[in-house]
Amino acid sequence: MAANSRLTIATHALAWLALAHRRGQEVLTSEQVAASVNTNPVIIRRSLGDLRRAGLVEVRHGAGAGWSLAREPERITLLEVYDAVDAQPPFGLHRTEPNLECPVGRGIRPALSGVYDRVERVMRQELADTSIADVLRETLVN
Amino acid sequence: MAANSRLTIATHALAWLALAHRRGQEVLTSEQVAASVNTNPVIIRRSLGDLRRAGLVEVRHGAGAGWSLAREPERITLLEVYDAVDAQPPFGLHRTEPNLECPVGRGIRPALSGVYDRVERVMRQELADTSIADVLRETLVN
């Protein structure tokens, strides 16, 4: 499968909104964001739509329309973005049910679920410790 | 993309090999493993082939052929399995290069790489702390 870049696109858009706001630009259109990400405006509208449903950004319609952050960038974590864009978890269980007459086939799924849950927990903790402001700061250093 | 079940399939196969060995069964054929996983033997041969190249299992050819663990299950970690099957990393960067004339477009990729590296590091640590023996024990409890 193609590597999942949803979190990347959404974070890029949020960092750009944060920087624009700091520069006095109230809102950005999907086209302006798309120009920075270098993709199609519809991709950005889809991504920002996810973030809007999660309450991370706000949208203004009509003339002078565009997008802005709903909170200060210090208070938006990558975990919220991750949940908003609904990226796939890193590991999946069996696609078809294993053979339940085999002791391994019977018990392997709950056992692996426990492992995968632990992995996801530490992953989420790491994402929760990083904010959009952190990302923007690191971005402007480079 | 379809959720990645490579790690699941490989771990299932290894746990089954470990249990069979404990029961006195020297080797298992790909067909026997496939019967437990409930899939096609070729899928299992592909997966066990990855594990063989990583030195985690051994294969015997000719009559009485089949697969066995190359080490005790206590000494095979899920991190080794993860690396062996070459599962995709959880996050990908931009598919096309961002606009380098934008300050965010210019610096976002190294910034996100840093975040993603940290996420992968804790994920790998968690996998390194779990062995095939751990998985088998949890499997037989259920």
Place this chain on the structure above:
DNA sequence: TTGGCTGTAACAGAAGCTGTTGCATCGAAC
């Protein structure tokens, strides 16, 4: 009323994974 932008559906193309078939190759058993 106008004009610019959002919201969303529909579709195409690409990529990856699973599953399947077919066949060459290997090697222990006889």
Place this chain on the structure above:
DNA sequence: GTTCGATGCAACAGCTTCTGTTACAGCCAA
């Protein structure tokens, strides 16, 4: 040396997901 069962691997189909694109209706400040 022959046999026979299993591996190694290529090729292909089907499915799903993601990205990208076009098209168009809806919204609202000016």
